[in-house]
Amino acid sequence: MPEKRNYKILIVDDDKDILSMLEMAFLPTSYDVTTIDHPLQAYKMIENEHFDMVISDIQMPQMDGLTLLRKIKNFNGMIQVVMMTAHITISNTLDAFRYGAVDIFFKPFEDINEIIAAADGVAVKLNRVNSILHKLAEGEK
Amino acid sequence: MQQETSKPFLQPFTVPEKSEFDILIVDDEFVNRFLLKDILEQDGYRTHEANNGIEAIDAAVHRKTDLILMDIMMPDMDGYETCRRLKEDPRTDNIPVIFVTALTDTENLVKGFAVGAEDYLGKPIKEGEVRARVQTHLKLKAAMDKISLYNEELEKVVAESSRELIRTERQAAFGQLIQGIVHNLKGPLTTIRGSSQACRSTLKMIRNEIEPGGDSPLPDISKVAKLTDGAIKAIDLAETASGRLTEMINSLMSKSSADQSSKPERLDLNSIIRSELAFLEGDLHFKHHIKKNIDLTTKPIPILAIAPELAQVFNNMISNAIDAMHGNADQTISISTTLNNHYAWLSITDTGGGIAPENINKIFDPFFTTKPKHDDSNPSPKGPIGTGLGLYMCLRSIKALNGDILVESKKGEGTTFNIKIPLAGPIEIS
Ligand SMILES: Nc1ncnc2c1ncn2[C@@H]1O[C@H](COP(=O)(O)OP(=O)(O)OP(=O)(O)O)[C@@H](O)[C@H]1O
Ligand SMILES: [Mg+2]
Numbered sequence: 404m405p406e407k408r409n410y411k412i413l414i415v416d417d418d419k420d421i422l423s424m425l426e427m428a429f430l431p432t433s434y435d436v437t438t439i440d441h442p443l444q445a446y447k448m449i450e451n452e453h454f455d456m457v458i459s460d461i462q463m464p465q466m467d468g469l470t471l472l473r474k475i476k477n478f479n480g481m482i483q484v485v486m487m488t489a490h491i492t493i494s495n496t497l498d499a500f501r502y503g504a505v506d507i508f509f510k511p512f513e514d515i516n517e518i519i520a521a522a523d524g525v526a527v528k529l530n531r532v533n534s535i536l537h538k539l540a541e542g543e544k
Numbered sequence: 545m546q547q548e549t550s551k552p553f554l555q556p557f558t559v560p561e562k563s564e565f566d567i568l569i570v571d572d573e574f575v576n577r578f579l580l581k582d583i584l585e586q587d588g589y590r591t592h593e594a595n596n597g598i599e600a601i602d603a604a605v606h607r608k609t610d611l612i613l614m615d616i617m618m619p620d621m622d623g624y625e626t627c628r629r630l631k632e633d634p635r636t637d638n639i640p641v642i643f644v645t646a647l648t649d650t651e652n653l654v655k656g657f658a659v660g661a662e663d664y665l666g667k668p669i670k671e672g673e674v675r676a677r678v679q680t681h682l683k684l685k686a687a688m689d690k691i692s693l694y695n696e697e698l699e700k701v702v703a704e705s706s707r708e709l710i711r712t713e714r715q716a717a718f719g720q721l722i723q724g725i726v727h728n729l730k731g732p733l734t735t736i737r738g739s740s741q742a743c744r745s746t747l748k749m750i751r752n753e754i755e756p757g758g759d760s761p762l763p764d765i766s767k768v769a770k771l772t773d774g775a776i777k778a779i780d781l782a783e784t785a786s787g788r789l790t791e792m793i794n795s796l797m798s799k800s801s802a803d804q805s806s807k808p809e810r811l812d813l814n815s816i817i818r819s820e821l822a823f824l825e826g827d828l829h830f831k832h833h834i835k836k837n838i839d840l841t842t843k844p845i846p847i848l849a850i851a852p853e854l855a856q857v858f859n860n861m862i863s864n865a866i867d868a869m870h871g872n873a874d875q876t877i878s879i880s881t882t883l884n885n886h887y888a889w890l891s892i893t894d895t896g897g898g899i900a901p902e903n904i905n906k907i908f909d910p911f912f913t914t915k916p917k918h919d920d921s922n923p924s925p926k927g928p929i930g931t932g933l934g935l936y937m938c939l940r941s942i943k944a945l946n947g948d949i950l951v952e953s954k955k956g957e958g959t960t961f962n963i964k965i966p967l968a969g970p971i972e973i974s
Contacts, residue, residue, distance in 0.1 A: 428742035489730035
């Protein structure tokens with residue numbers, strides 16, 4: 404098991420029920436979860452607070468999740484983004500990876516624990532990278 | 545030979561033999577008639593004669609006549625008047641008339657065309673000219689006859705194919721609708737499934753916590769309480785989502801089940817509107833961005849109607865209203881029902897761009913639309929944008945109920961559609 408630091412996750416979906424459900428699913432984990440039902444506000448939050456991970460829907464009325472993904476990656480490439488969509492198409496899937504998502508899940512989810520597992524996977528990656536970055540920063544001092 | 549096909553318009557066009565054509569020669573002077581008759585009969589045509597206008601009309605009506613060659617200056621009824629009457633009579637209006645005249649100045653020629661003549665021959669007549677013009681017009685006439693024959697057939701084909709077009713356009717629209725609906729169903733389904741799975745994980749954790757001999761000697765009560773609250777919340781979420789799902793499915797069912805039975809039934813107009821509104825809530829744009837003022841009569845309104853058709857009418861009206869308000873700051877739809885004499889009135893008002901005065905008489909025409917056609921550059925999840933069939937179908941459905949649709953609109957201010965439907969029996973006092 405990775406050493407789970409309290410990584411901060413922002414979950415974005417225009418369906419508030421799904422947000423509550425995901426919040427519930429993350430309850431037994433040690434992640435610090437915030438939810439937001441509006442992609443534009445989500446982006447503002449990402450600009451102003453620190454998040455390690457974003458889990459975002461694709462079809463949202465105010466802004467396409469893929470656009471949000473591109474904006475996030477452009478703003479800070481370190482933020483790891485997981486996409487979810489009910490609109491299961493080849494182009495949605497390919498675009499998600501093309502724009503730098505780490506994973507994509509289709510609604511309704513096969514198993515909600517897969518999303519938690521994805522977050523855990525991201526956490527392992529971040530642990531490793533962060534520890535190297537940490538050493539580099541130490542050395543520069 | 546192309547005999548195997550029964551469709552006349554698939555057969556090659558051939559001009560009949562000259563001897564099958566009958567030409568009427570009209571002139572008050574024997575000599576002129578004789579000259580023409582001689583040329584034409586030598587050429588192989590059959591002819592008959594009249595020496596004044598009245599006789600000419602009589603001959604054209606009673607004898608087979610494929611072409612008329614007529615003098616203009618005749619006593620009693622001149623050529624112009626004769627021609628005018630021939631063209632007015634449906635029995636003779638398709639017989640081409642060629643004036644044979646010395647009056648070839650513009651004024652007279654115009655007058656000839658005005659009364660419906662096809663052509664003229666100058667006097668004195670020239671043999672070659674007569675032959676050529678007669679042949680041209682007979683050919684034309686034969687073609688015209690064939691075309692009017694095709695037309696009857698064509699009308700059937702066109703009527704059938706436009707009906708087919710309307711069907712397929714509607715089906716395409718329906719396909720879009722289904723996709724949108726299925727997409728909407730996935731939302732609550734995601735919640736239900738995810739919540740139950742999350743709930744299971746949480747319960748397992750609770751079980752671990754309270755199991756004697758587990759990781760910790762004593763259960764952490766506050767942790768257990770937190771997890772239990774979480775599990776309850778997950779179950780609540782699943783329950784509301786399944787309620788949403790049930791509602792969507794019910795309104796879908798009422799749509800499709802009644803699609804099969806297309807007999808009008810006694811229905812409550814208000815409850816149709818309510819269930820359609822609930823259904824439309826599945827559309828996120830409608831749910832979040834449109835202000836709704838709903839003012840329905842407290843009592844049910846009994847009408848005789850076909851539920852899905854009425855729902856369709858309502859949906860069309862609402863989607864037109866949404867389209868009309870696209871991008872506006874104030875997007876409000878007001879929906880009200882009222883009773884007046886023996887009619888129920890459903891009024892739908894939007895704050896959209898309104899309808900231009902020059903279009904207001906066209907909006908119910910099939911295929912009239914001011915919206916772009918649906919294509920790939922315009923993928924709209926909420927269905928068709930602009931087949932122009934919406935209002936046409938609406939009016940047809942409402943007319944079938946002996947009702948009517950009235951429209952009031954001010955460009956830039958908004959539009960109101962008033963739908964009038966006869967009441968079915970007395971209003972219940974509940
Ligand atoms: N509420 C409204 N406000 C303004 N214009 C309207 C409104 N309703 C209808 N119209 C006008 O009438 C036209 C015809 O409407 P109709 O519903 O028949 O077809 P459509 O909406 O263009 O296409 P569809 O077949 O997808 O319904 C529209 O294109 C629009 O110009
Ligand atoms: Mg329409």
